[in-house]
Amino acid sequence: xxxxxxxxxxxxxxxxxxxxxxxxxxxxxxxxxxxxxxxxxxxxxxxxxxxxxxxxxxxxxxxxxxxxxxxxxxxxxxxxxxxxxxxxxxxxxxxxxxxxxxxxxxxxxxxxxxxxxxxxxxxxxxxxxxxxxxxxxxxxxxxxxxxxxxxxxxxxxxxxxxxxxxxxxxxxxxxxxxxxxxxxxxxx
Numbered sequence: 001x002x003x004x005x006x007x008x009x010x011x012x013x014x015x016x017x018x019x020x021x022x023x024x025x026x027x028x029x030x031x032x033x034x035x036x037x038x039x040x041x042x043x044x045x046x047x048x049x050x051x052x053x054x055x056x057x058x059x060x061x062x063x064x065x066x067x068x069x070x071x072x073x074x075x076x077x078x079x080x081x082x083x084x085x086x087x088x089x090x091x092x093x094x095x096x097x098x099x100x101x102x103x104x105x106x107x108x109x110x111x112x113x114x115x116x117x118x119x120x121x122x123x124x125x126x127x128x129x130x131x132x133x134x135x136x137x138x139x140x141x142x143x144x145x146x147x148x149x150x151x152x153x154x155x156x157x158x159x160x161x162x163x164x165x166x167x168x169x170x171x172x173x174x175x176x177x178x179x180x181x182x183x184x185x186x187x188x
Contacts, residue, residue: 006069013061032077038149039081049080126184130177142173
C-alpha cells in the first residue's frame with residue numbers, strides 16, 4: 001500500500017492542481033464515505049456528502065492549511081453528514097446511530113447545551129482532556145462509540161467483548177464524564 005504524503009496533497013491544493021483532489025479521492029474516499037454512512041445510514045447519501053466534501057476542500061484549502069489532512073477530512077465529512085441528517089429529520093425525529101449516541105451523551109451535558117461559542121469550546125476542550133486521561137481501552141471504546149458512531153454490537157465484535165459489557169462500560173464512562181464536567185464547572 002502506497003503511503004500518503006499529506007503535505008504534497010496540501011501543496012497541490014494550494015497550487016490549485018486538480019490532481020490533488022484525485023489523490024484525496026484515492027486515499028480517503030472509502031474512509032470518509034464510511035464515516036458519513038454511519039451517521040446517515042445510507043450509502044447514496046454518504047456519496048453525496050463525499051462530493052460536498054471535495055467541493056468544500058477545494059474552497060477552503062487555501063487559505064486554510066490543516067495540520068492533518070486525514071483528520072480535517074474526517075471532521076468535515078462528519079459535519080456535512082450531521083447537517084444533512086438534521087435537514088432530513090427536521091420534520092420528524094429520526095433513528096440512526098448519531099441520534100442514539102447523542103441521546104446517550106445528553107445525560108452528561110447541561111440541558112439545552114452551552115449557549116455560546118466560548119462555552120462550547122471550553123466544553124470541547126474539557127471532554128478532550130477527559131478522553132486523553134482515559135485508559136487506552138476505555139478511550140478506544142469512547143471514540144468508537146461517540147466519534148466513529150459505531151453500534152455497541154459492532155464495537156463488541158471489534159474488541160472481542162460481550163455487547164452487554166460494552167454498554168455497561170459506556171454507561172460508566174459517561175457517568176465519570178458527567179462528574180468530571182461538574183468538577184470543571186461546565187455542567188450542573
